[in-house]
Amino acid sequence: MHLMQPIQITDLHKSFGPVDVLNGVDLTFHPAETTAIVGPNGAGKTTLIKCILGLTHPDRGDIDVLGQSIDQGVTYRDQIGYMPQHAHFPENLSGRQMMSMIRALRAASDDGDTDIDHSLIRTLQLEADLDKPFRVLSGGTRQKISALLAFMVRPAILILDEPTAGLDPVSSAALKDHIMERRDEGASVVLTSHVLADLEELADRVVFLLDGRIRFDGALDDLRSMTGEHRLERAIATLLEGEAA
């Protein structure tokens, strides 16, 4: 079963010019686990995610998604739901048209909304906004539709980049509940966030990146006991100070 992990990354390297953004990253994401990738700006979090999504081509190393190398074609992305930090969709299309596009691109049947879609739309309170063009929607609503599009195909892997940024507290809580639900159903969730309270609530595991290397990889509780700090923010600060010393 080792080979069939949702995501397995081996010795990943990527540099932009003289800067080594990823410098030998080995990392496995497991089913039914939420992993938070943390680290200061420029640590390589975004580049790591972009490599998994196929947006950025690594210089060296392998990425396998569900046992298949991502170099072998694009079908692996059928299994990935991605929520970007900045969601932007064509101004004159509606959320429902984007749902229809997702189904078309993933060769799913387009017979209207499934039960799962309905429950997601209800949870995120999108009923009233789904048929409006994106140009009249607020940033928060666009973000919720972006979540809907990532979750609706029930992918085995969810990659969420700052998922709660710009959401009101009610929507944010609903989204977090849904993320946990998916995790419990077996999805592998990869998460970045600057809202540390969210990470404390959601993450089973923390991967700390610094200068393109993994400096800590373990359960949130391990990080707490290792650093002697209860709050995640303090614990990360302690890690950073340790690096500097």
Place this chain on the structure above:
Amino acid sequence: MKSSSSTLRIIQFQFQDALSSRWLLVHTLIYLLIAEGLLMSSGFTDKALVSLVNVVLLLVPLVALLFGVIHQYTNRDYTIWMLTQPLKRPNLFSGLYLGLTVPMVLSFSVGITLPFLWHGGLAAGQAVQLITLLGLGAALTFSGVGVAASLAIRFADRVRGIGLALVIWLVYALLFDGLILMGISVFGNWPIEKALIGAMLLNPIDLSRLILLQTFDAAAMLGYTGAVFSRFFGSGMGMIIASVTLLLWVAFPVWLASRLFRKQDF
């Protein structure tokens, strides 16, 4: 899902977006007003048609370059999101490229053709001119958006991308002719006809204008160089060389943009 059908699906959604957008309507109206203005004041005289050709051949590349590059910077986040879907990059590129250029070409064609028809252009026997103008407008749009796409992919900084698009337009629309004229005045006593024709092939806007003017009996109005080009482009071989060169002007930027898109780290 088959590759070609995913390209078609992307085009379909791009069309839906374009058809309900304001820019496309404005784009159509601009050409409608230009064509209507010129035809209303002078009718189907050679003078009015040559003016129309000159305006269109300057405006189409400007719109293709500038609007093309701005459109792509505006939609960059959406493009990145699309790249995370199970789509091959060449299919996504074709879908986004055709989804932008085809509505532009159609809207331009409608804007020019309507005034042409209601002023009785077909009766006046100007159908060849109209079809040539529409074909060249399409070629310049495909070429210009190809250049714009290359710029927008290559340069993450939108100020630089938009600036370069403007510079490219200025060079081809204005500076190039100035340099040619300078060349003629300096080397006027030398046999430079072949060199001049070669230089004209390097500029898709001049090339389009020369092809078009062959459909009018207006080449005489262009003076010395006009006569040189008329002799060259009026011949069958000249027309073939000109058309093939123009096709290269479409193929190369599109090929370059597609290649950059395939290799780019987003």
